[in-house]
Amino acid sequence: MKHPGGHPDRWKILAILCLSLVLIGLDTLILNLALPSIQTDLDASSSQLQWTVDSYALAFGGLLLMAGGLSDRFGRRRLLALGLTAFALTSLGAAFANSPELLITFRALMGISAALMMPATLAIIKDVFPLEEQGKAIGIWSGAAAVGVPLGPLVSGLLLEHFWWGSLFLINVPLAAVALVGAAKLIPESRAENHPGLDLVGALLSVAGLVAIVYGLVEAPHNGWADPVTLASLTLGLALMAAFVAWERHTSKPMITIGLFLNSRYGGGALAIACTSFGLYSGLYLLTQYLQSVLELDPLGAGLRMLAIGTMMIGAPLSPRLVERLGLKATVVVGLVLCSAGLGVLAGLGVDDQTQALVGLAVFGLGMGIALPAAVDAILVVSAARQAGAGSAVADVGMQVGGALGIAVSGSLIVTLYRSELPAADQLPAGVGDTVRESLAGATAVAEQTGGATGQRLLETAQQAFVSGFAATLTVAAAVAAIGAIVSAFVLPRTRLDPDEDGPEPGEPHRETAETATGS
Known part of the structure; x- marks a missing residue:
């Protein structure tokens, strides 16, 4: 039953949704610090390592739209519960995978499970919160995402100090169980009436x-x-x-009405989210390698330094206030400009620039915290109530597809540029040229085995080659965020709502998109 003033337990419900979101965010980056250990234990190639990360993000992003439609059709609480259950089971499988192929498979299955959860979280917010509180609730929702991102590397570092890399997945099981029990007790079921069917x-x-x-x-x-x-x-x-x-x-019966993207808030919000996510995943995918293989930090030390991006938790609650004072357009543009600036600072890193790395992360995190809630809220404001799951999925697709492409592009560029900066394979120590050119982690292992002055020279050469490629790759990511800011300045409207309207009545589609959202 829809409550005109909002569900009486809506803030408790939000806490459960945030726990589910932390679980998803935690697992997005928790694996990055473990990549060297996985490469050693499972004899994984550089490409397979990228796919252990990409398979999760790609399955997640690729299935979000369908999952959003499923939640509208069969019930948002039901899809959330199904996703939490599947996430726990597939996490167990990933923890005990004994080959790169098996780990990639379970990571993809975890991505599918996360896709079932994610659209439901935002759709439930739209269902249980009145319009005037949705901006604040989404700010908290984004803050939960901000908590999950830096917690991933930190938890990874703590566990890797004492356990094997598979322990990173076991932590998901009790978290999913707590969220599952809370959802069953507090979250009301909601679904779309007269759903047209699945695409x-x-x-x-x-x-x-x-x-x-x-x-x-x-x-x-x-x-x-x-x-x-x-x-x-x-x-x-x-x-x-x-x-x-x-x-x-x-x-x-479209999965998502393409014409909806012509709405400036909807299309502009999706673009801003994708550009922000591209920078996030590009930067953190490379920075975890920089901290471990260039600064030679242990996993815990690297994880602690990743907490600098926790400035997202400052930016997220500021975002709805900035929207009220400055407007939607200005808030998103400011956030994206800060994201670009932070990536630019990271692009200037040398072989030993730890302080600069922390500053760049902090600036980026603040920008993401400001831009993301405003952009997500813009999409939800114009989503029809009966397509809340599909509308929420668009925001999630922007995050996950932008992230998957960010990892793919940055991973491809860094490998290409890293190899171009190295001497030819036949000029490297005999028998190890291919290993050195495969990745910086491989070069580090060879340097340790070689030892002495020769090993040190090899390590310094490989580190410098990586840093050169790192700078060029993050310059591309900074440019993507800057382009997002420029386009947002032209596309997004000034305000969250049109000046002459108060927003939709509870349970009704937004006035300016009622026809579009229903597919007419």
Whole structure:
């Protein structure tokens, strides 16, 4: 039952949703510090390491739209509970994986489980909170995401000090159990009335297209950018995404109404989220390697330094206040400019610039905390009540697809640039040239085995090559955030709501998108 003034237990419900969100965010980056250990224990290649990270983000992002539709059709609490249960079970599988292929598989299954959870969290917020409180609730929601991001590397560092890398996944089980019990007791079931049905064709096209694109980007450094497999994969992916758009425009029951993106708040908010997420995943994917392999910190030391990005927890509660004072456009633009500036600071890192790394992380975190809640709220404001799950999924897709592409692009660029800065394989110590050129972690292992002055020179050469590629790659990420700020300045409207309206009545679609959201 919809409560006009909001559900009486809405703040307790928000706490449960935030716990679920922390669980998802925790697992997004918790694996990064363990990559060297996984590479050693499972004999994983550089490409396989990227896929252990990318498979989670890609499955998550690729299935979010379908999961949002499922939550609207079958019930948001039901999908949240199903996702939490599956997340716990697949985490157990990942913890005891004994091969890179098996770990990648379970990580993908965890991504699918997270996709079932994520749209439900925002849709439930829209259902239990009145419009005037949604901005504050989404600020807290974003703060929970901010907690999960820096906690991932920190928890990873703590566990890796005492246990094996599989322990990183076991922590998910009790957290999921607590959230599951709380959801069953407090969260009311909600679903869309007269749901038109599920768009399975659209879901398959979007998943296939994104997989093909990211596969081409991840494998390009190994196959070559001009390799037929790389070109075919990228071309196929773009063609499938074009087919997805065409299908969504003409089907009678679209997964998401494409015309909705013409709404300035909806489309502009999605773009801002994607640009922010691209920078986040690019920066943190590379920075974890920098802290461990260049600054030579242990996992716990690296995890503690990643807490600098916790300034997101300062920016997130500020965001709704800034929207009230400065307006939607100004808030998002300021946040994205700070994101770009933080990435620019990181791009200037040398071989031993620990303080600068912390400053760059802190500036980026503050910018993300400001931009993200405002952009998410803009999407929810114009989402029809009966498509709350699908509308929420658009915000989540922007985050996860932007992140997956960020990792793919940054991973591909760093490998290509790292190799270009190294001497040719035949000029490196005999028998180890390929290992050194595979990754900085490989070069570090070879340097330790070689020892002496020769090993030290090899390590310094590899570190300098990585830092050169690191700078160029993060310059690209900073440019993406800057472009997002520029486009947002032109696309987003000044205010959260039109000046002549008070917003939708509880349970009713927003006035300016009522027809579009219903597909008419």
